[in-house]
Amino acid sequence: MSKDKRSEPFGIYIHWPFCEAKCPYCDFNSHVRHKPVDQARFVAAYQRELEHMAGATSHLQVSSVFFGGGTPSLMEPSTVGAILTHIHTLWSVEPDCEITLEANPSSVETKRFAGYAKAGVNRVSLGVQSLKNADLKALGRLHSVEEALKAIAIAKEHFERVSIDLIYARAHQLLDEWDKELQQALDLKCDHYSLYQLTIEPETPFEKLYQLGKLPMPDDEKAADFYQLTQEKMMFHGLPGYEISNHARQGQESRHNLLYWRYGLYAGVGAGAQGRLPQSQGRIATRTYYNPEQWLTHVEQHNHGIQEQENIDYSAMADEMLLMGLRLREGLCVKRFEAVTGYSLDQSVLKDLYQENLILSPDNDRIIVSAKGRFVMNAIVTELARCYI
Numbered sequence: 001m002s003k004d005k006r007s008e009p010f011g012i013y014i015h016w017p018f019c020e021a022k023c024p025y026c027d028f029n030s031h032v033r034h035k036p037v038d039q040a041r042f043v044a045a046y047q048r049e050l051e052h053m054a055g056a057t058s059h060l061q062v063s064s065v066f067f068g069g070g071t072p073s074l075m076e077p078s079t080v081g082a083i084l085t086h087i088h089t090l091w092s093v094e095p096d097c098e099i100t101l102e103a104n105p106s107s108v109e110t111k112r113f114a115g116y117a118k119a120g121v122n123r124v125s126l127g128v129q130s131l132k133n134a135d136l137k138a139l140g141r142l143h144s145v146e147e148a149l150k151a152i153a154i155a156k157e158h159f160e161r162v163s164i165d166l167i168y169a170r171a172h173q174l175l176d177e178w179d180k181e182l183q184q185a186l187d188l189k190c191d192h193y194s195l196y197q198l199t200i201e202p203e204t205p206f207e208k209l210y211q212l213g214k215l216p217m218p219d220d221e222k223a224a225d226f227y228q229l230t231q232e233k234m235m236f237h238g239l240p241g242y243e244i245s246n247h248a249r250q251g252q253e254s255r256h257n258l259l260y261w262r263y264g265l266y267a268g269v270g271a272g273a274q275g276r277l278p279q280s281q282g283r284i285a286t287r288t289y290y291n292p293e294q295w296l297t298h299v300e301q302h303n304h305g306i307q308e309q310e311n312i313d314y315s316a317m318a319d320e321m322l323l324m325g326l327r328l329r330e331g332l333c334v335k336r337f338e339a340v341t342g343y344s345l346d347q348s349v350l351k352d353l354y355q356e357n358l359i360l361s362p363d364n365d366r367i368i369v370s371a372k373g374r375f376v377m378n379a380i381v382t383e384l385a386r387c388y389i
């Protein structure tokens with residue numbers, strides 16, 4: 001393989017936009033259909049859109065593929081297999097390419113795990129959300145704790161890498177309850193945990209409940225306590241946060257998510273997917289039609305489902321790169337920032353941020369946000385973005 005291809009990681013995101021039921025807290029692009037989805041028709045559309053995306057990117061080598069949703073574990077293994085085979089015909093794929101699939105941990109779905117592994121998936125991300133049955137019910141989840149535990153065990157039999165998602169700082173949750181629940185999760189000995197604080201998203205049933213005062217959420221101070229406890233406990237157990245909500249043993253970080261946060265190139269395929277594609281001056285941002293059927297029809301008529309396509313100039317790229325890179329524990333690589341965007345960061349602003357204890361060092365190769373800085377991340381980004389040179 002040429003050095004050139006290896007030097008630029010490239011990811012492919014595939015969005016499966018369907019779920020069994022809509023969780024009341026979720027505002028992801030996920031839809032419930034009461035008739036079976038025509039998977040063969042969707043496969044053909046994914047293949048056509050992949051061909052379109054390969055136009056600008058076939059010189060790159062694929063380093064990660066991520067099936068996200070919605071609920072990709074509702075895809076037939078043959079659907080996943082056909083998409084992966086097509087990716088191999090369009091791009092050169094790294095031999096150790098990370099191929100992740102998000103799965104809901106219900107018993108129906110675990111039956112498909114062997115098929116996904118056979119199709120080439122080597123990492124699964126399980127949406128466990130809580131290890132308490134009453135809380136799963138309150139979150140509108142369709143699975144039980146017992147099913148989730150079985151799903152983790154089955155996933156470990158089939159995949160090299162298993163990650164679990166949990167939601168914390170939930171309504172009514174006490175700090176010491178979360179401490180115990182997190183310990184139970186750690187006892188499951190996974191190598192990667194995505195731990196999200198419950199966010200009240202606009203226009204969700206949870207937002208309505210919250211506005212009616214029926215969802216007592218922790219205030220900012222309590223939420224900060226939840227976050228601190230989570231960080232310290234995970235660090236103590238050898239799973240430091242490599243991003244605000246993501247924890248891994250060394251070497252087990254999600255390569256695909258790192259690619260986003262390090263501001264790499266990726267194609268977004270499927271309804272509502274976003275991409276960042278290369279072009280000679282800056283990048284192209286793509287976003288496909290949000291509605292699954294509209295996306296499908298558009299692909300069938302035009303070979304792609306892109307609804308919005310925008311050139312991102314170097315200044316907008318610098319904003320995006322800062323926003324993403326500062327989320328990482330490793331911080332933003334200054335050399336890469338300069339190479340990708342052509343801009344430098346103002347040293348006097350960096351010094352001020354350092355003096356206020358918001359970043360760890362004023363003149364390092366990397367800009368790393370401090371623990372204090374994490375609480376005012378947006379203000380740090382705004383301050384740095386005002387002064388590109």
Ligand SMILES: C[S@@+](CC[C@H](N)C(=O)[O-])C[C@H]1O[C@@H](n2cnc3c(N)ncnc32)[C@H](O)[C@@H]1O
Binds near residue numbers: 026027128165166
């Ligand atoms: C798009 S979901 C896909 C995974 C899968 N469908 C599931 O629900 O298990 C990805 C993750 O986002 C998290 N998530 C979604 N909505 C959230 C919210 N309002 N607050 C916190 N986390 C949320 C959940 O942990 C979920 O596992």
Ligand code: SF4
Binds near residue numbers: 018022028069071127
């Ligand atoms: S949280 Fe997952 S299962 Fe629930 S609606 Fe969102 S994408 Fe679907």
